[in-house]
Each structure stands twice: as C-alpha cells, then as structure tokens.
Amino acid sequence: MDIMIVAHRVPYPADKGEKIRTFHQLKYLVEQGFQLTVFAPVERPQELEYASQLAKVLSIKVITAPLPAAWWRKLKALCCNRAMSEMHFYSQALQQQLSTAVQASAPRAILATSSAMAPYISKAVSQLGSAKRPLLLMDFMDLDSDKWRQYSVTAGWPMRWVYRREAKLVAQLEQQVYRSFDHSFFISANEVELFGQQLSDTTKVSVLANGLDTQAFYPAEPKAADQVAAAPVFLFTGVMDYLPNEDAVLWFVEAMWPLIRQRYPQAKFYIAGMQPSKRIQQLEKQPGVIVTGYVDDILPYYQQADIFVGPFRLARGVQNKILQAMACGLPIVTTPLGAEGIACEDGQQLLVASDPAQFVAAIMHLLAAPALRQQLSDAALQLIQQHYSWQGVLAPLSASLTAQQGQP
Structure with a gap:
C-alpha cells in the first residue's frame, strides 16, 4: 500500500518532539510493510542532507523543496488572512511536486503532520474524482490553536494581537481539517476532549500517543x-x-x-x-x-x-x-x-x-x-x-490504514 506523508519538517535527525514522533511513525509503517514517500519543505541547506539520510536509513523516498524567504511568508499570511504557521511551512514548489505525484500515482492514503500541512493536501486532491480520492489522515499532535491562545494570555502588545489572530485562524483551519479529512489524531485524550468542545461530533478523532525508545533511554547506575x-x-x-x-x-x-x-x-x-x-x-x-x-x-x-x-x-x-x-x-x-x-x-x-x-x-x-x-x-x-512502547502506541495508525486496504 502506497502512502504519502506530508511533514512540516524533515523528520531527521529525531532530536526534538515532533521530529521524534514522525520519525517513529515512518519507521513503524515501514516495518508494517507500507511503501512511503515523504514530502517536506526545507529552509536550510543542511536539511537536504537530513532528507538524504532519512531516505537511506528507512529505505524510503523523500522529496523536498525550498521555502521562500521568511519575510515573504509572513507578508503573504497577513495579506491573505492566513495563519502565520500555515504560511511558514508553505512552498509552492513542494505543492506542485505533491500535486503531480498524487495525480500520477494515486496513493491509497496521505498523512499530514500538523494542521499547517492540510492546505497542501486539499489542493493536491481537489482535482481527483471520488473513486481515486485517497484516505486522508491528520496527525494534529497538539491542539495548536489553544497553544496560541495560551501565549496571548501572558504576552504584551503587539504579540498579544499576533497570538490572538493566530489562535483564531488556526482554530478555523483545525475545524476545516476535521470536516474534510477522514480521521484525525491527537497526542492525548486531553487534547481530544479540548478539541471536542469546539465540535458537535468527535467520531473522526482519536488518540495516537507518543512512545519511547527504551533502547535509547535507560537508567544509569544509581548514585550514593x-x-x-x-x-x-x-x-x-x-x-x-x-x-x-x-x-x-x-x-x-x-x-x-x-x-x-x-x-x-x-x-x-x-x-x-x-x-x-x-x-x-x-x-x-x-x-x-x-x-x-x-x-x-x-x-x-x-x-x-x-x-x-x-x-x-x-x-x-x-x-x-x-x-x-x-x-x-x-x-x-x-x-x-x-x-x-x-x-x-x-x-x-x-x-x-x-x-x-x-x-x-x-x-x-x-x-x-x-x-x-x-x-x-x-x-x-x-x-x-x-x-509507552512505540510498537504499542502506534497500533491505531496501522489500523486506520489497513482498514482501507480491502476497499476499491
């Protein structure tokens, strides 16, 4: 089964929260026998090397494209009334590569990491007929709109305005994703409950928890x-x-x-x-x-x-x-x-x-x-x-994907 992953950062090396999470999802899916292609925007030349290393480590295909200048992304977000975080990760070149790949290969599923990547997928599948439409999955990870709301509570002017604006626009994007995607995941039941307060129905959202590599983290000999x-x-x-x-x-x-x-x-x-x-x-x-x-x-x-x-x-x-x-x-x-x-x-x-x-x-x-x-x-x-083993906590992701394998 071919799956495309649209990641907001190249998930390698796995050295920070969201990259650790996405890397282990990719590793797990490869071990389950899925064929993966990862699409990710890049901001620094070093990320191209990371993408190459990721492809080798997991034996998958990784496609990247550069992001425009930061000032241009911020200006476009303001002019187009879009969330800053959405435009921060948007590359027209990557959009074209994803859209072309979706049209050419008709993947069975597309997984996005964070709401900021939803516009990529919406545009890429907009020209597909219903028979060719892939399963759409969103890994929200956290409820980002509430994170920005929290920031606004303690921030001074003008950042209070910036954070309030971001909270509002990201909340709109999150709800749009819920309506248009087939299923969405959050990192904990608390996040699911908080998101549910904004919705009349939560049947298309569930928990996909974080795990831990116990071979990488283990105790030392105790001190006196x-x-x-x-x-x-x-x-x-x-x-x-x-x-x-x-x-x-x-x-x-x-x-x-x-x-x-x-x-x-x-x-x-x-x-x-x-x-x-x-x-x-x-x-x-x-x-x-x-x-x-x-x-x-x-x-x-x-x-x-x-x-x-x-x-x-x-x-x-x-x-x-x-x-x-x-x-x-x-x-x-x-x-x-x-x-x-x-x-x-x-x-x-x-x-x-x-x-x-x-x-x-x-x-x-x-x-x-x-x-x-x-x-x-x-x-x-x-x-x-x-x-908290990765193998255990990622089972819902595999279940969501394999449930579609028998469908035409």
Missing part, C-alpha cells in the same frame, strides 16, 4: 545517597528558543533556584538543548546554572542528573522529555501541564506542584528521602515499559 545530598544535579531538556521551554526554565531559575541553592550550595542545574535564546544564555550568570546548547547525545545528561524538573506554565500535549526522564529512572517534579496526557499519578510516578513554594517543597522532600526517589523511579520505569 550522600553524593546526591552533597551536590544534587537538576536537569531540563528541550529546544531552548521554544516559548514554553524558555518560560519554564526562566520561571524555575528566577522563582525557585535561589531557594534551592540556599539549602544546597553545590547544586547544579543543567539546561540541555539546542538553540538557547539570549534570555536562556544569560541564566549562566546564576550560580550553578549550566546552559549546554546543542548536544550530540542527550542520554548522559539524563544519566548524570538526580532530579528532572518540568516547571511548565505554557504547554500542550504530552511532554516527550518527561517520558524520557521516566525511562532514565529520574525522579520528576513537574506542574500539572507537564504531567498532562501521561498515564501517571501524583505521588506514584512523579510529583506534581502548581506554584514555586510547592515545587521547592517537593524537591526538598525528594532530596531528603532516597527511598521515595527510588520508589518513583521504579514506578515510572514500569509505566514506560507497559504503556
């Missing part, structure tokens, strides 16, 4: 309790110019880190992730804070840490970094948003805190209780092994 107590190591990982990550780390360092360092003067906080913004880079002026920038291998940072912190105030969907920390056996303190969509319970696999005082208290409690740290670690590892 006195070593942890003398110089505890804290960790946050992620793309560090992404607003929810940036906000989380700034809040943690400004509101909580001084209290932690007062009690543990040798404590260290590693902020490990690519593209740290200027505000994140400035945090290295704080005692004990280390900003790594891009790292070739994130596993050693998980394995040297004692506690993973997820102080999210802006977030949507399941946080891969929380799953990774669980797989590495790290005790975790996070806000409710960090635990959202994960089949965990406060006090069982992690600790949940809503404000700085609760967050610091939870950290102090963990550092004073080695048995609790081990208990949380063991329970989190068990949760990952039972519920």
